[in-house]
Amino acid sequence: MDYLIWAGAAVSLVGLAGIVWCILSVSRAKRDGLDDEALRKRLQSIVGINLGALFVSVIGLMMVVLGIML
Known part of the structure; x- marks a missing residue:
């Protein structure tokens, strides 16, 4: 289940990038x-x-946990 762990990590990173984008957008707006x-x-x-x-980040973390459990 290695592929599930790595795929989940990638999905989590995409979600994290979205969160960082939101933080930067709010600070720019202010x-x-x-x-x-x-x-x-x-x-x-x-x-x-x-x-x-x-x-998206939570789904990625669920994928990681599922990959570890399997």
Whole structure:
């Protein structure tokens, strides 16, 4: 089940890259000095991507655990 462990690690890294992208996007949005409404709109679009990245990361970690158990 080596392939499941490595595939899960790769999927987790993709999720982690998405989370890092979200962090950088939020810090860039705050640095732009937008008004409240524009900042809220931009952050709402980032939240969906953040949740998706967390989901992908969790799926990858599940794959790793499953590969270790098998």
